[in-house]
Amino acid sequence: MSFLDVLYFIIPSAIYYAAPLIMTAIGGVFTERSGVVNIGLEGVMIIGAFSSIVFNLKYAATLGGWTPWVGLLVALAVGAVFSLILAVAAVSFRADQTVAGVALNLLGLAVAVFSIKMIYDKGQTDSISERFSRFDIPVLKDIPLLGKMFFTDVYGTSIFAIVVAFIAWFIIYKTPFGLRLRSVGEHPMAADTMGVNVTKMRYIAVMISGALGGIGGAIYAQAIAGNFSATTISGQGFMALAAMIFGKWHPLGALGAALFFGLAQSLSIAGASIPYVKDVPQVILLILPYVLTILALAGFIGKAKAPKASGTPYIKGKR
Amino acid sequence: MSKRVVNILVPLISIVLGLIIGAIVMLISGFNPVDGYIALWNGVFGSSYNMGETVRQITPYVFAGLAVAFAFRTGLFNIGVEGQLIVGWLAAAYVGSAFELPKIIHLPLALLAAAAAGALWAFIPGLLKAKLQVHEVIVTIMMNYIALHVANATISALSDGGDKTEKIHDSASLRSPFFESLTDYSRLHWGFLIALIAVLIMWFILEKTTQGYELKSVGFNQNASEYAGMNVSKNIILAMVISGAFAGLGGAMEGLGTFGNITKMTGFTGIGFDGIAVALLGANQPFGVLLGAILFGGLKNGGLNMPNEAGIPVEIVSIVIALIIFFVASGYIIRVGLDRLSKKKKEGK
Numbered sequence: 001m002s003f004l005d006v007l008y009f010i011i012p013s014a015i016y017y018a019a020p021l022i023m024t025a026i027g028g029v030f031t032e033r034s035g036v037v038n039i040g041l042e043g044v045m046i047i048g049a050f051s052s053i054v055f056n057l058k059y060a061a062t063l064g065g066w067t068p069w070v071g072l073l074v075a076l077a078v079g080a081v082f083s084l085i086l087a088v089a090a091v092s093f094r095a096d097q098t099v100a101g102v103a104l105n106l107l108g109l110a111v112a113v114f115s116i117k118m119i120y121d122k123g124q125t126d127s128i129s130e131r132f133s134r135f136d137i138p139v140l141k142d143i144p145l146l147g148k149m150f151f152t153d154v155y156g157t158s159i160f161a162i163v164v165a166f167i168a169w170f171i172i173y174k175t176p177f178g179l180r181l182r183s184v185g186e187h188p189m190a191a192d193t194m195g196v197n198v199t200k201m202r203y204i205a206v207m208i209s210g211a212l213g214g215i216g217g218a219i220y221a222q223a224i225a226g227n228f229s230a231t232t233i234s235g236q237g238f239m240a241l242a243a244m245i246f247g248k249w250h251p252l253g254a255l256g257a258a259l260f261f262g263l264a265q266s267l268s269i270a271g272a273s274i275p276y277v278k279d280v281p282q283v284i285l286l287i288l289p290y291v292l293t294i295l296a297l298a299g300f301i302g303k304a305k306a307p308k309a310s311g312t313p314y315i316k317g318k319r
Numbered sequence: 320m321s322k323r324v325v326n327i328l329v330p331l332i333s334i335v336l337g338l339i340i341g342a343i344v345m346l347i348s349g350f351n352p353v354d355g356y357i358a359l360w361n362g363v364f365g366s367s368y369n370m371g372e373t374v375r376q377i378t379p380y381v382f383a384g385l386a387v388a389f390a391f392r393t394g395l396f397n398i399g400v401e402g403q404l405i406v407g408w409l410a411a412a413y414v415g416s417a418f419e420l421p422k423i424i425h426l427p428l429a430l431l432a433a434a435a436a437g438a439l440w441a442f443i444p445g446l447l448k449a450k451l452q453v454h455e456v457i458v459t460i461m462m463n464y465i466a467l468h469v470a471n472a473t474i475s476a477l478s479d480g481g482d483k484t485e486k487i488h489d490s491a492s493l494r495s496p497f498f499e500s501l502t503d504y505s506r507l508h509w510g511f512l513i514a515l516i517a518v519l520i521m522w523f524i525l526e527k528t529t530q531g532y533e534l535k536s537v538g539f540n541q542n543a544s545e546y547a548g549m550n551v552s553k554n555i556i557l558a559m560v561i562s563g564a565f566a567g568l569g570g571a572m573e574g575l576g577t578f579g580n581i582t583k584m585t586g587f588t589g590i591g592f593d594g595i596a597v598a599l600l601g602a603n604q605p606f607g608v609l610l611g612a613i614l615f616g617g618l619k620n621g622g623l624n625m626p627n628e629a630g631i632p633v634e635i636v637s638i639v640i641a642l643i644i645f646f647v648a649s650g651y652i653i654r655v656g657l658d659r660l661s662k663k664k665k666e667g668k
Contacts, residue, residue, distance in 0.1 A: 039398075039456070085645070089645060089648060089649050092652075093648075093649035093651055094649075094652075095650075098396055098398070098456055099595065099647075099648040100648050100649075102398070102592060102595055103641045103644040103645040104641075105592070106641035107641035107642070109634075109637070110634045110635075110637035110638040110640075110641055111638060113632070113634045114344075114348075114632050114637075114638060117632040117634070118632065230586075231585055231586055234585065234586045235464055235586075238460055238461075238463075238464065239464075241457070241460070242457075242460075242461060281472065282472070283468050283471070283472035287465045287468045287469065290464045291461075291465065293461050294443075294447070294453075297447070297453045297454070297457060298451050298453050299451060299453075306454070
């Protein structure tokens with residue numbers, strides 16, 4: 001394989017693996033920017049993957065090619081509702097946010113597998129018939145070099161994820177809502193004094209992350225896995241969390257980090273057929289995202305700093 | 320109501336609420352919750368085999384709970400127990416199978432290797448926290464995944480591409496033919512005695528030593544401790560290392576007792592995450608952790624009987640456990656509720 005062939009092969013594959021991570025990491029950016037730590041992204045993704053697969057299996061015959069896209073909407077709604085559990089615990093009940101997130105992860109997996117066993121009487125669903133499909137983008141695909149790299153055999157979900165990242169950047173940095181969101185995450189008391197409803201902002205942020213995390217899980221399930229079992233989502237939520245931190249709590253940073261982690265993931269899966277990469281032990285590629293995140297946190301790759309109030313419940317009147 | 324009573328009531332109410340919602344879930348799914356909980360009860364106490372298996376299940380939970388609780392007492396949140404447990408398990412299985420030594424040396428050596436591996440895995444987040452103020456929660460989560468992948472790669476290398484390591488030698492084994500015959504050939508092993516000793520050790524360190532006092536003090540207020548002349552970073556690292564050692568020993572229970580080797584894993588064991596629940600329920604007290612481990616070990620092992628006897632998927636137990644964690648974490652609202660209740664009573668009089 002020539003170097004160019006490798007690029008043609010690996011770049012689409014990296015974007016393909018990155019799409020669910022981008023979605024979920026952007027969701028993480030919203031919550032953390034509002035001052036709520038969301039360790040429960042993994043659980044949210046599981047619920048999203050589960051609900052989209054169940055929907056897909058049930059309605060594929062009636063909806064045809066649109067099924068996976070409607071499945072995303074279903075996952076969006078289910079994810080947002082599911083994340084309310086975290087919002088209630090972390091914002092209203094002043095629970096330790098990390099512990100509540102851990103509970104969310106356990107609950108997501110348990111509820112999903114329990115329901116699968118109830119509905120299908122077995123631990124794993126059948127494969128879905130209507131998956132996300134690839135297509136070539138007209139005109140753009142004819143650009144030399146880049147066309148073959150970025151615009152042939154693309155998944156709609158990948159484009160969708162990248163667009164969402166830019167929209168998130170616009171919302172967080174260019175709108176009044178985004179300014180309030182960030183102020184609530186940095187200094188909730190000051191925001192409260194200025195008339196921003198801290199509780200409301202945090203509820204909205206957690207639900208946005210639930211919606212995006214749900215979509216992330218649904219993309220993974222309907223584009224990559226093709227079915228649902230207890231191990232369909234195994235660590236993608238935490239990898240999205242890592243991408244959010246590696247991207248320094250910034251939507252476009254998270255986008256870049258998620259693309260990079262997608263590359264590491266696709267290399268670890270397809271690396272055996274690529275020259276040079278096949279000499280690298282697979283384990284190195286598998287642990288790379290996590291090692292890089294630790295290094296980023298430690299300040300070796302630019303200092304990553306969390307929003308100031310992230311992780312602390314806001315108690316009115318407390319200094 | 321006195322503070323002490325409230326502190327005991329909050330976990331109890333959480334457990335009851337968890338079980339009630341579990342029952343509601345069973346009702347909605349078309350099962351009889353009474354049958355379900357009877358099956359759970361029988362899964363714990365129904366036969367000597369089940370009782371032996373339950374105690375075996377409790378053993379690693381005690382270690383995982385102690386690990387989380389010990390870090391909590393120093394103001395640290397160790398979510399990395401899962402990873403520390405895996406590397407401890409791997410180290411124990413390796414030392415158990417690679418060397419041939421007399422039992423009196425081999426078994427302690429294998430346990431020590433597990434504790435050291437867990438301690439090393441926790442040392443990294445401890446060091447980063449102490450020296451660079453990096454939040455330990457994220458680092459320990461990342462370390463979990465690194466542990467999982469590194470362990471799988473090591474198992475592969477040790478077994479020439481196989482899926483599991485060789486069985487450990489008898490000289491490193493915690494298995495006990497006596498307990499096995501006593502409990503109808505369950506996998507009950509000597510580990511539970513080591514777990515009880517570990518509970519005492521944690522109590523002793525925290526309550527009876529100067530070092531333990533320093534650790535708790537750093538957990539309460541870092542600045543005050545620093546002004547009092549304590550070395551805060553040293554205490555943070557030490558707390559993580561001790562916590563990791565407990566977690567590593569938990570892995571040794573699986574490696575030297577239950578399984579006698581280590582198999583490649585597609586996902587986490589879950590013991591480390593359940594350890595968070597155990598520690599919270601036990602209010603981070605050593606003896607509380609023991610009680611928490613007994614409850615969750617009982618639930619986990621008893622739950623295995625629910626599909627057979629009542630036809631209910633075993634995940635219902637995980638739902639109940641997650642709910643209990645949720646309610647314990649939301650203790651604030653339960654306290655408010657209790658407060659209102661006791662005030663009403665007073666007014667009534």
